[in-house]
Amino acid sequence: MYIRCSIGALRVGLAFLAVGLAMPSLSWAEKQDTPEQIEGSIRVSAEDLLDKVDEHPDLVMIDARIHGDRLQGYIEGSLSLPDVETDCDSLAKQIPSFDNPVLFYCNGVKCGRSVKSVKVALGCGYNNIYWFRGGFAEWKSKGYPYLSQ
Numbered sequence: 154m155y156i157r158c159s160i161g162a163l164r165v166g167l168a169f170l171a172v173g174l175a176m177p178s179l180s181w182a183e184k185q186d187t188p189e190q191i192e193g194s195i196r197v198s199a200e201d202l203l204d205k206v207d208e209h210p211d212l213v214m215i216d217a218r219i220h221g222d223r224l225q226g227y228i229e230g231s232l233s234l235p236d237v238e239t240d241c242d243s244l245a246k247q248i249p250s251f252d253n254p255v256l257f258y259c260n261g262v263k264c265g266r267s268v269k270s271v272k273v274a275l276g277c278g279y280n281n282i283y284w285f286r287g288g289f290a291e292w293k294s295k296g297y298p299y300l301s302q
Contacts, residue, residue, distance in 0.1 A: 186262050193275045194282040199291050209254040217259045217266040226299040228292055236266040241277040256283040261290030
């Protein structure tokens, strides 16, 4: 059996194959840990988060994970604003002023979504930012309550 194929179609197919081979996706194990600190923000632990909620009744808590991750559970009172949707306009809709305390979290130390969101918020001019580096993984591992959708 012979398959007829034009040289042009063969070249296109080989080009797509080459692009696919040149752009491997990262596995979970290959992702890097998040930084220890983000300049301009204050890193907090799960216990610190509880204190911040008591200290700042106006604290806005942003869950920077994608919607699918949030289905696994989320910290009560947090707002879903995935990093891929975070910009100055979307932040302005959630945070009343640049001085308003805001906390960002995502899945944990292997998740860079909250890092990205914190950096966007800093670039927009927010100046009272808390970053929960351990994120939902730390929250859940310590047995703190969470909600599921």
